[in-house]
Amino acid sequence: MKKVIGNIVGRSVLYLALVVGFVSATRAQNDAEKLYKAKCIGCHAADGSANTKAGRNTGAHDLRLPDVQKETDATLIGIVTKGKKKMPKFEEKLKAKEIKELVEYVRGFSNKP
Ligand code: HEC
Incomplete structure (x- = not known):
């Protein structure tokens, strides 16, 4: 009986x-x-396509493309943290954990081209 309860x-x-x-x-x-x-x-843009006015003006890439998705997490985390060209840096605005989760979220775009 003990075993069953266990x-x-x-x-x-x-x-x-x-x-x-x-x-x-x-x-x-x-x-x-x-x-x-x-x-x-x-x-x-909501789907990562960068198909917005600001996206076109800043030259943001389509995040769904293999060129972006082939980058390592460390590289993408680095870009979001430190910025790159017109991509603003978020190191003062977001926690490291949030940036990591955002990169995981961006990875999800690759499934929905
Ligand atoms: C003011 C417009 C702008 C905003 C806001 C912005 N980005 Fe970007 N992002 C860019 C541009 C432009 C690039 C391309 C940089 C370059 O020239 O390599 C980029 C690049 C990236 C990249 C690297 C992939 C690539 O294109 O090579 C990632 C990942 C990324 N952004 C994620 C984010 C996340 C996550 C946020 C929100 C926390 C964000 N971005 C907010 C403009 C923006």
Whole structure:
């Protein structure tokens, strides 16, 4: 009987861990989406295409293209942190964790060309 209860408790803990993990991953993605919409969309557009007036004026690239997606996370994080040409730097405006999540969010564009 003890063993059965032990199994049930063990399983519940496992399920709980899965649910908590899933919820926090989803939350991180929502936060990144919110940040992207607040800070990046003007130049990069909702779909990453950079098909906006500011995007054309600054010469922002289509973030969905392989040329962008082939860059390492470190490179993309570096560009968002320190800026590059007309890309503003965000090191004073965003936390390192937020920048990392934004780069993960940008990775998602590659699936929707
Ligand atoms: C004022 C317009 C502007 C805003 C706002 C902006 N970007 Fe950019 N971004 C650019 C431009 C222009 C480049 C291309 C820089 C270059 O010439 O290499 C760029 C480059 C990038 C790159 C590197 C990929 C590439 O094009 O080579 C990433 C990743 C990126 N931006 C993400 C972001 C994120 C995330 C945000 C919001 C936190 C953001 N950008 C906000 C204009 C902008």
